[in-house]
Amino acid sequence: MSSTETTTATADFTATEIMTVAASRLLKDGTVCFVGIGLPSTAANLARLTHAPEVVLIYESGPIGAKPTVLPLSIGDGDLALTADTVVSTPEIFRYWLQGGRIDVGFLGAAQVDRFANINTTVIGPYDTPKVRLPGAGGAPEIASQAKEVFIVLKQSPKAFVAKLPFVTSAGYLDGGDARAKAGIPGAGPTAVITDLGILTPDPVTKELTLTSIHPGVTVEQVKAATGWDLKISPDLKTTEIPDAGALAALRDLQARTAAAHGQAGGGEG
Amino acid sequence: MAKITPLREAVASLVHDGDTVALEGFTHLIPHAAGHEIIRQGRRDLTLVRMTPDLIYDQMIGMGCAAKLIFSWGGNPGVGSLHRFRDAVEQGWPHRLETEEHSHAGMANAYVAGASNLPFALLRGYTGSDLPKVNPNIRFVECPFTGEKLAAIPSVRPDVTVIHAQKADRRGNVLLWGILGVQKEAVLAAKRSIITVEEIVDDLEAPPNACVLPYWAVSAVCPVPGGAYPSYAQGYSERDNRFYKAWDPIARSRETFQDWMQRHVLDTDDFAGFRRVLAESMKEVA
Numbered sequence: 001m002s003s004t005e006t007t008t009a010t011a012d013f014t015a016t017e018i019m020t021v022a023a024s025r026l027l028k029d030g031t032v033c034f035v036g037i038g039l040p041s042t043a044a045n046l047a048r049l050t051h052a053p054e055v056v057l058i059y060e061s062g063p064i065g066a067k068p069t070v071l072p073l074s075i076g077d078g079d080l081a082l083t084a085d086t087v088v089s090t091p092e093i094f095r096y097w098l099q100g101g102r103i104d105v106g107f108l109g110a111a112q113v114d115r116f117a118n119i120n121t122t123v124i125g126p127y128d129t130p131k132v133r134l135p136g137a138g139g140a141p142e143i144a145s146q147a148k149e150v151f152i153v154l155k156q157s158p159k160a161f162v163a164k165l166p167f168v169t170s171a172g173y174l175d176g177g178d179a180r181a182k183a184g185i186p187g188a189g190p191t192a193v194i195t196d197l198g199i200l201t202p203d204p205v206t207k208e209l210t211l212t213s214i215h216p217g218v219t220v221e222q223v224k225a226a227t228g229w230d231l232k233i234s235p236d237l238k239t240t241e242i243p244d245a246g247a248l249a250a251l252r253d254l255q256a257r258t259a260a261a262h263g264q265a266g267g268g269e270g
Numbered sequence: 271m272a273k274i275t276p277l278r279e280a281v282a283s284l285v286h287d288g289d290t291v292a293l294e295g296f297t298h299l300i301p302h303a304a305g306h307e308i309i310r311q312g313r314r315d316l317t318l319v320r321m322t323p324d325l326i327y328d329q330m331i332g333m334g335c336a337a338k339l340i341f342s343w344g345g346n347p348g349v350g351s352l353h354r355f356r357d358a359v360e361q362g363w364p365h366r367l368e369t370e371e372h373s374h375a376g377m378a379n380a381y382v383a384g385a386s387n388l389p390f391a392l393l394r395g396y397t398g399s400d401l402p403k404v405n406p407n408i409r410f411v412e413c414p415f416t417g418e419k420l421a422a423i424p425s426v427r428p429d430v431t432v433i434h435a436q437k438a439d440r441r442g443n444v445l446l447w448g449i450l451g452v453q454k455e456a457v458l459a460a461k462r463s464i465i466t467v468e469e470i471v472d473d474l475e476a477p478p479n480a481c482v483l484p485y486w487a488v489s490a491v492c493p494v495p496g497g498a499y500p501s502y503a504q505g506y507s508e509r510d511n512r513f514y515k516a517w518d519p520i521a522r523s524r525e526t527f528q529d530w531m532q533r534h535v536l537d538t539d540d541f542a543g544f545r546r547v548l549a550e551s552m553k554e555v556a
Contacts, residue, residue, distance in 0.1 A: 081449050087449060090451050095379070099395075127404045136345075138374050146394065169399060
């Protein structure tokens with residue numbers, strides 16, 4: 001693609017769209033993916049509708065191999081059950097399928113992350129006297145520890161990307177280095193954090209999140225300003241591939257169907 | 271032994287002040303009608319157990335039924351916060367609410383352990399999370415064979431579990447299908463149980479491996495068509511996503527919440543009455 005086309009195309013998609021498409025591209029065909037509701041569910045279903053038709057989507061409410069026609073508003077929408085290969089109980093999902101080691105990718109959202117990709121979805125402020133009480137853990141602590149790898153998708157801002165989390169709900173790399181493995185956590189941990197500004201991946205040794213891909217039209221200064229610590233920038237910083245027309249069309253079509261079905265794009269757990 | 275009885279009588283005889291009560295249903299089949307009846311009968315000091323508190327626990331907490339909440343995810347699915355739950359935790363309104371917080375895997379395992387008559391649940395879980403620092407009921411034990419560190423949490427053993435299901439037959443055998451959540455385990459873990467159903471039929475027509483709770487394992491079966499609303503019963507109704515969104519502004523202030531509860535729940539006799547008044551007030555808004 002020529003640079004002229006790239007420039008033209010950058011005006012044709014939103015920051016949320018490139019985030020969603022970039023996140024969906026990371027899911028390979030045939031992957032067994034434990035899907036969080038909201039942005040992860042949008043990206044995972046986009047992957048299923050485009051380059052990865054054989055991706056297996058598992059939701060914590062019990063559907064295995066869900067193929068929803070619209071994005072679910074809740075984790076337990078009827079469409080997830082009706083389109084699934086099978087529906088099992090919640091204990092079975094967590095005991096046999098997740099703890100059993102059958103999940104390739106855990107795809108999670110987050111309220112906050114820190115430089116070692118630890119996740120907070122519990123409280124802002126002290127636990128006993130919180131400034132903001134968030135929904136809590138849900139399935140995330142065990143998904144984050146037991147999926148073979150984890151992708152995290154969330155919008156980047158200084159409030160969301162903080163130097164020190166008030167509460168670690170789900171483990172990323174803990175204090176970095178080999179802390180995660182030493183704690184006996186089986187999965188590899190978060191291998192990518194996809195945001196509306198770029199893609200962060202852990203340093204192979206220190207496990208500190210490093211900006212390795214920046215979305216077209218975004219500056220490094222913008223990404224640094226949206227991060228609550230001194231963000232490391234990869235010397236091999238790449239520019240994220242722009243969303244191709246097919247993926248964009250599929251995403252917009254999916255969201256239009258979703259809006260027609262229940263008035264808005266999919267949102268929360270529960 | 272299942273007694274087929276009106277919901278009001280089942281709640282009056284089986285749910286007591288101070289009980290540990292689990293109303294389960296994972297987005298699907300949430301027993302809203304039974305929650306309303308517990309509110310109408312003014313139960314107090316309940317320990318409420320539920321993986322995903324949802325709107326029904328927002329209402330019960332806001333109406334002062336709960337002393338303690340054991341849970342793993344407290345939000346309005348797809349919409350945002352549970353404002354009454356947050357107000358209780360952040361401001362202590364209508365009174366302080368004690369919380370015991372877990373992950374879904376922890377809660378699901380705790381119900382399984384309860385149904386299995388075990389004192390605690392064992393799982394690979396909570397590693398690296400701060401939850402064990404704030405919840406003394408999350409501990410770690412060593413595997414006696416390998417020495418591996420595993421998480422242990424107490425079983426959930428409710429005094430009463432309340433669920434909603436699609437059908438019961440005339441003896442009180444109950445059939446549920448679709449997203450099953452943790453309901454079977456929650457009923458079998460409890461001393462007593464109340465099951466509201468969409469309908470009573472002559473024959474469940476259940477295939478051999480269907481999720482059936484036999485009549486002799488449940489206490490009360492209560493016909494309440496639509497009793498999961500605004501949640502849903504697969505094959506009977508759809509989730510009313512509009513109501514989940516409408517709840518957000520209602521629950522945001524104490525005054526609008528109290529007015530709404532008075533008009534829709536306290537001033538109505540039963541769930542059918544609630545649905546009639548709700549239909550009127552939704553028309554006023556529209």
